[in-house]
Amino acid sequence: MVPLSANETLSxxxxxxxxxxxxxxxxxxxxxINQQHVLIHESHGSRRSNHARTQQKHSEAREHKxxxxxxxxxxxxxxxxxKASAKAGLYDRRTWDEESMRELQQARRHIMDISDRNHTxxxxxxxxxxxxxSIWDDNMQAxxxxxxxxxxxxxxxxxxxxxxxxxxxxxxxxxxxPIRSYGPFRNVGGGxxxxxxxTYIDIYNH
Amino acid sequence: xxxxxxxPEEIERILTSIIIKWLGACGLLVVVLASSALAQTARSNQSxxxxxxxxxxxxxxxxxxxxxxVRELARTPAAAARILILQLQVLxxxxxxxxxxxxxxxxxxLWSIRALRYITGGLDFCAPTKWKPGRSxxxxxxxxxxxxxxxxxxxxxxxxxxxDLTYIAPVDAQRKIIAAxxxxxxxxxxxxxxxxxxxxxxxxxIEGVDNVVExxxxxxxxxxx
Numbered sequence: 001m002v003p004l005s006a007n008e009t010l011s012x013x014x015x016x017x018x019x020x021x022x023x024x025x026x027x028x029x030x031x032x033i034n035q036q037h038v039l040i041h042e043s044h045g046s047r048r049s050n051h052a053r054t055q056q057k058h059s060e061a062r063e064h065k066x067x068x069x070x071x072x073x074x075x076x077x078x079x080x081x082x083k084a085s086a087k088a089g090l091y092d093r094r095t096w097d098e099e100s101m102r103e104l105q106q107a108r109r110h111i112m113d114i115s116d117r118n119h120t121x122x123x124x125x126x127x128x129x130x131x132x133x134s135i136w137d138d139n140m141q142a143x144x145x146x147x148x149x150x151x152x153x154x155x156x157x158x159x160x161x162x163x164x165x166x167x168x169x170x171x172x173x174x175x176x177x178p179i180r181s182y183g184p185f186r187n188v189g190g191g192x193x194x195x196x197x198x199t200y201i202d203i204y205n206h
Numbered sequence: 207x208x209x210x211x212x213x214p215e216e217i218e219r220i221l222t223s224i225i226i227k228w229l230g231a232c233g234l235l236v237v238v239l240a241s242s243a244l245a246q247t248a249r250s251n252q253s254x255x256x257x258x259x260x261x262x263x264x265x266x267x268x269x270x271x272x273x274x275x276v277r278e279l280a281r282t283p284a285a286a287a288r289i290l291i292l293q294l295q296v297l298x299x300x301x302x303x304x305x306x307x308x309x310x311x312x313x314x315x316l317w318s319i320r321a322l323r324y325i326t327g328g329l330d331f332c333a334p335t336k337w338k339p340g341r342s343x344x345x346x347x348x349x350x351x352x353x354x355x356x357x358x359x360x361x362x363x364x365x366x367x368x369x370d371l372t373y374i375a376p377v378d379a380q381r382k383i384i385a386a387x388x389x390x391x392x393x394x395x396x397x398x399x400x401x402x403x404x405x406x407x408x409x410x411x412i413e414g415v416d417n418v419v420e421x422x423x424x425x426x427x428x429x430x431x
Contacts, residue, residue, distance in 0.1 A: 072368055120367050120409040122350065153407070157368050167370040168306045170272050170313075172408040192347070192369045 062143045064123075068115040069108035069139035071124035072157070074132070075189015076199060078104050090188055091131050100185065105142045107182035107201045111155055112146035114203070118153050152179055152203040159187060160198035178202035258282065262289045266317030267310050276321045283325040283400035290318050291391050294384045300374035303344065308372065316372065319362050322387065323411040327401040329390075332359035332418040333382035335375065348373040355418045365413040386421050 077090060084095035115121045126132035154173045158165050160183075167174040183200035187193050261279060264270055279286035297315050304312060323330050332355055339349035351364030351373045360375045362383050375383070403411055410416060 118367075118407070118409055120354070120365070120413050122347075122366060122368070155368050156370070164306055164370055167367070170266075170307070170317075170412075171365075171367070171370060172273070172412050173367075192366070192371060 062140060065112040065115070065143035065146045066136065066139040067123035067125060068112050068121045069142050070126060070136055071122035072111055072155075073104070073108055073139075073201070074124065074126075074135055075187055075193070076104060076157075077186040077188055079184065079186060079197070090186070091134070093134075103182055104185055105138065107185075108139055108142035109146045110150045110152070110180070110182070110203060111201070112143055113148050113150040114152050114155055116146075116148035152205055154204040154206075156202045156204065157193050158200055158202065159194040159196045160184065160200060162194040162196060166202070173206050174202070174204045176204070176206070178204050254282075255285070258285055259289055262286065262293060262318070262321075265290075265321060266313040266315075268313075272317055276317070276324050279321055280325045280400075280402035283402060284396045284398070286325055287322060287398075287400070288391060290322050291387045294318055294387060296377055296380045296384065297374055298377075300376055300380070301348075302374070303348065304372040304374070306370050312374075316363055320411055323403075323415055324406070325400060325402050326398070327403055328406075328410060328415045328417070330361060330415040330418045331383045331386040331390075331421055332356055332361045333375075333379040333386070333421040334359050335379040337376035337378070347371075354414060356420055359418075359420050361414065361418060367408070367413055382421050386419070 077096070078100035079097045080088060080095055081097040084092075088095035111121070126136035156167060156174050156178075169175055180203040181200050182203075184198045185200075186197050187195050187199040189195070193199060258279075261275060265275055265279075266272055279290070295315065297312060307313060308316065319330070337360075339345040347366070348364075351366055351371075352360035352375055354364050355361060360379045362375050362380055364373045364375075365371070366373075374380075
């Protein structure tokens with residue numbers, strides 16, 4: 001294969017050559033290099049394997065993003081809808097407030113976007129249980145939309161009125177007003193963030 | 207002073223004597239002034255050393271502007287690194303997760319490492335440990351953050367930024383990392399090309415560094431260059 005020099009031009013013409021009489025197989029295509037036409041033959045197999053490789057890479061990138069959303073927010077659930085019974089199970093999706101669920105998904109996407117710039121994030125994969133798997137699926141969905149375009153470099157998760165509301169001043173960030181806050185959500189995970197129904201995710205530039 | 211009968215030889219002898227005495231006096235004056243200057247420099251060095259020691263001693267303690275203190279230390283990086291390394295100590299109770307701010311002793315230790323990272327341009331070490339995490343969420347999370355840079359070794363501490371939690375390395379790893387800093391300074395001394403970080407992001411020195419130097423299990427000298 002001859003590499004192109006900087007001032008060479010290349011254009012693609014799949015399956016046909018302008019003004020040419022020859023019909024080509026579907027996998028052949030012409031390229032024009034410095035106004036000379038060259039036929040490139042590519043087998044079905046190699047194109048399929050390229051396609052599979054690209055798909056594989058996309059899938060891995062999506063999983064890599066989903067690990068951030070899962071590791072940071074696995075214990076969070078959307079608010080319960082107004083119509084839901086008081087006895088409704090925490091993980092019964094039919095009782096989740098739709099708007100709150102949309103916001104949680106957006107917050108996950110935002111966290112994933114930040115992880116493109118700030119890699120100090122908690123990644124985790126789900127267990128085999130149904131609940132973990134369903135939350136993992138939510139994160140995979142959010143990962144589909146993550147493209148690094150949402151702003152901010154840090155995020156902080158807090159339970160309103162309980163425990164830490166922002167990082168300590170000596171951490172060097174998170175002292176001003178957040179550029180965006182998501183929530184409230186329900187934190188059923190406990191442990192690192194206090195449990196409760198007023199959990200927020202704050203996004204900071206600095 | 208000189209009579210009319212004084213011979214030229216006599217005049218020459220007297221002048222020579224005067225010049226010698228004058229030169230002697232000047233020499234004495236130079237010696238006195240030089241000694242005084244040297245003593246002044248020594249006093250000044252002692253005083254700046256004392257100031258530096260005090261600054262290091264206060265590092266990370268409540269009521270201080272720790273960012274200003276670290277920037278100040280970076281003005282004399284080699285001397286600051288020597289004093290910072292001299293006072294590194296193993297932190298007891300490493301299994302206790304620190305929420306937000308730790309005790310003054312802990313904060314001082316953490317900020318000593320952060321200051322070293324800052325003034326060396328992002329240098330840090332990680333060491334293998336015999337510690338095996340339990341199955342609890344807390345233990346697994348601690349394992350995750352201490353091994354954040356490497357699967358095979360732990361840093362002195364790990365930070366979970368979105369929760370403001372800090373995890374401290376087991377004592378065996380802390381000992382190895384302190385020894386690594388001491389060996390590094392003994393080897394590099396003044397010759398290290400100190401290039402303090404410029405406007406670094408928190409993940410480049412407060413929470414961690416981009417690349418850590420791994421200390422091998424056989425205690426070999428870590429290679430930094």
